[in-house]
Amino acid sequence: MLVCHKYKFIFFKTQKTASTSIEIALSSLCSEEDIITPISKNDEKVRQSLGYLGPRNYKVPFVKYSKSDIVDLVLKGKRRELYNHISCEELIPVIGDKIFKDYYKFCFERNPYEKAISLFFHEGGYERWTSLKKFIAQGGLKIIKGYDQYTVNNIVAVDDIFKYEDIPTALDTIAKKIGLQQKIELPKTKLKSQFRKDKRPFDEVLSEEEKDLISTIWAREIKLMEY
Numbered sequence: 001m002l003v004c005h006k007y008k009f010i011f012f013k014t015q016k017t018a019s020t021s022i023e024i025a026l027s028s029l030c031s032e033e034d035i036i037t038p039i040s041k042n043d044e045k046v047r048q049s050l051g052y053l054g055p056r057n058y059k060v061p062f063v064k065y066s067k068s069d070i071v072d073l074v075l076k077g078k079r080r081e082l083y084n085h086i087s088c089e090e091l092i093p094v095i096g097d098k099i100f101k102d103y104y105k106f107c108f109e110r111n112p113y114e115k116a117i118s119l120f121f122h123e124g125g126y127e128r129w130t131s132l133k134k135f136i137a138q139g140g141l142k143i144i145k146g147y148d149q150y151t152v153n154n155i156v157a158v159d160d161i162f163k164y165e166d167i168p169t170a171l172d173t174i175a176k177k178i179g180l181q182q183k184i185e186l187p188k189t190k191l192k193s194q195f196r197k198d199k200r201p202f203d204e205v206l207s208e209e210e211k212d213l214i215s216t217i218w219a220r221e222i223k224l225m226e227y
Contacts, residue, residue, distance in 0.1 A: 112166035
């Protein structure tokens with residue numbers, strides 16, 4: 001997740017949507033005072049190799065602490081932190097209503113059937129699970145926040161939700177909206193794509209039963225994004 005004050009945008013990092021690559025690219029626009037949440041060590045090496053700023057300002061100020069945050073701090077010595085896949089609802093109390101309202105907020109969504117397959121392989125694929133159906137039945141898709149990440153009280157709280165399938169066009173739109181003169185370039189290093197071994201279209205991978213299960217679990221995303 002990024003909060004960039006110079007260009008007044010907030011990027012919400014959704015899951016299985018090339019969001020790490022997009023975040024690294026957008027990090028090139030960030031300054032010392034911006035909020036940049038941590039990513040994995042390997043991905044951080046990519047960001048560092050490009051000369052972009054790394055994690056900063058993601059520890060929640062003490063004045064924003066709740067009672068439970070104070071308890072965690074006293075008993076566990078644990079600071080509350082903003083994190084990569086934080087939701088709108090979690091972020092608003094920290095940055096305040098004005099910044100959230102005034103800044104351009106955006107994220108990405110993906111064809112839910114492709115997203116399910118991508119997640120399945122990321123979580124071990126056939127080597128860990130006997131089938132995708134079993135993975136879904138045992139709650140494998142529940143680690144994806146999706147709709148709940150970019151909504152508040154069941155209402156979309158971001159300005160734009162772009163489709164993963166339209167990333168190049170979306171990046172051009174984002175650049176224009178935040179007043180950039182140059183294009184937003186994704187890192188050339190492929191991140192995490194090595195997990196998915198079956199590159200066939202989802203229609204050739206999923207059974208009708210598996211499609212139905214995914215359609216039920218991610219019905220809100222499918223309706224909203226018209227997949």
